[in-house]
Amino acid sequence: MTFALIAIGLVISTALVTIGVMRHRIHRLAEAAHDVVREPSRRVPIASAAGELRVLGEWINALAEDADRSRNALHHERTLLASVADLLTHGVIAIDGEHRIELLNDAARRMLGVQSSLVGEPLLEFVRVPELHALVEHPEDASAEVQLPNGPRTLVRAARTWGRAGRVLLLEDVTNVRRLETVRRDFIANVSHELRTPVAVIRANAETLIAGAKDDPQMAPRLMDGLHRNAERLARLIADLLDLSRLDAGQYRLDVSNVAVKSVTEQSLSAIETNAQKRNVTVNVSIPETLVVRADPKALDQILVNLIDNGVKYTPADGHVWVAARELGDAVRIEVRDDGPGIADKHRERVFERFYRADSSRWREAGGTGLGLSIVKHLVESMGGQVGVEPNSPRGSIFWLRLPKASTSTAAA
Ligand SMILES: Nc1ncnc2c1ncn2[C@@H]1O[C@H](COP(=O)(O)OP(=O)(O)OP(=O)(O)O)[C@@H](O)[C@H]1O
Ligand SMILES: [Mg+2]
Structure with a gap:
């Protein structure tokens, strides 16, 4: 009887010791797993583990490796996206559903005249342009031409981001395009104006000559002289225009x-x-x-x-x-x-x-x-x-x- 009691006591105490050891190992494993969650590059130590705990440890490490790989891939994608965005001459701004900046490339920073990254900041507090507010609030893809404060005249296209709230804004500096359009319009208006006067004189003089003035010894030489001078003027204008267009197109060969x-x-x-x-x-x-x-x-x-x-x-x-x-x-x-x-x-x-x-x-x-x-x-x-x-x-x-x-x-x- 006493022997039996001693045996039971031994079994119970052995069981208690084993449970204590197991609890301690599980606790250590839980702590190691917690570290891995915080920092997926770490691993749970399994060298001394055996049985189910070792299997559990191996699973946790396999999951950690997965998470680590995904995290590295995500980081790589992010840097790649930022590098590509920085190479663009157009400005790119990505904002989330609350209009906070998620990405802002170099060109956009230049256009907005800011130095810092601004990631996490509310865009509309930095750019107080009513048309831009309307664009990001617009439920559909939309575009508008805006004058950025202290920046260029800019065409902004806003597109929805796939599968989530937020927008991607593409900013194109159109200052030069608009200036060239004005130059071209003015140029055509000027050329037409310059052509009109000599052509009108040539036509009027020719008509008067045909109508009979050619036989008038007084009028004929004066009208012919007018014809000649204005034809010369047209020829000069055309020669100058040709020179200018060759110079503009880089086709005026200069042999220095x-x-x-x-x-x-x-x-x-x-x-x-x-x-x-x-x-x-x-x-x-x-x-x-x-x-x-x-x-x-x-x-x-x-x-x-x-x-x-x-x-x-x-x-x-x-x-x-x-x-x-x-x-x-x-x-x-x-x-x-x-x-x-x-x-x-x-x-x-x-x-x-x-x-x-x-x-x-x-x-x-x-x-x-x-x-x-x-x-x-x-x-x-x-x-x-x-x-x-x-x-x-x-x-x-x-x-x-x-x-x-x-x-x-x-x-x-
Ligand atoms: N030496 C000068 N003295 C006074 N005004 C001048 C003188 N040189 C140029 N200008 C002014 O500058 C303008 C532009 O000169 P520019 O040589 O480009 O044109 P233009 O002489 O009118 O025509 P083009 O030379 O094409 O026949 C002239 O119309 C004139 O008003
Ligand atoms: Mg001149």
Whole structure:
């Protein structure tokens, strides 16, 4: 009996010890499992475990490995998405159902003028643009053109995110597109306007001649002269437009070489001589023979013809035009100066714009197209130079250009 009681006691105490040990192991396993949940890269220790606990440990570790792999894959996808989004020139903003920012790429940050990531911040508190509010509230995909505060004119497209609340916004900077549209519209309007006048004169003169004036010894020469002058004007306008379109399209081939400024200037002067004599305007040239620039000789000639022609054209009779050039560091500065009426401050910077004329009454007399200086600017800049205009003292204008000086080791053309 006593023996039996001792045996039962032993069994019970062995069972209690075993249960205690098991509870301790399960507790350790639970703690290790808890660590794994918090940090899936960790594992539960199973080296000393046996039986069911080992199997359980192995399952927990297998689940942890799965979670770890998914987490790494998710992280990889996120970085990939962010890198791709940052490469886009369009802005991308993803927001959740509460309009909090989930993703904001570099382009969007630039457009909004922000430095920080802004992830988690409410978008509409940063961008207080009513049209943008309407877009993100809109139940369907929608788009609108908005002016971002201190940012560009932007076309925003808002699309719903698949399977959840929230929106993806695509931001496209349309400042340049809109500016080009305006330039194109103005250009077409200007060209049509410029064509209309000479065409109207040609038509009217031709009709009058056909109607009988051709036999009128007084009227006929005057009408024919009008025909000729306006046909010339049309030809000049078309030539200028062609030059501009070639320059714009990069099809105006410039062959840059070493060019002696003096000899090109003399060639340019010969094209203007008759006009200068007719208007009794004296053209003085003061250019050292040794001055050599890097330029396309045909383009430099065209530039000088335009500038000297303007000097002669806009200077009243008995006026003067001076063409001078000198070295200025690595460059050569060429100046065309006149003692004509000069150009008012408000017009000075704009005279290089297409069709811009500082004084519309004077151009009618002179008959220019208003394209000469824009071609000059284009040509000078295409050759790596700069061009500008300053008032001359005591009166008149100074048109100047700077071109790279040819290195002394290379001979002049
Ligand atoms: N030397 C100058 N003195 C005064 N005004 C000038 C002078 N040069 C240019 N301008 C002004 O600048 C405007 C633009 O000149 P630009 O050479 O581009 O055109 P244009 O002479 O009118 O025509 P184009 O040269 O195409 O025949 C002129 O219409 C004129 O008002
Ligand atoms: Mg001109």
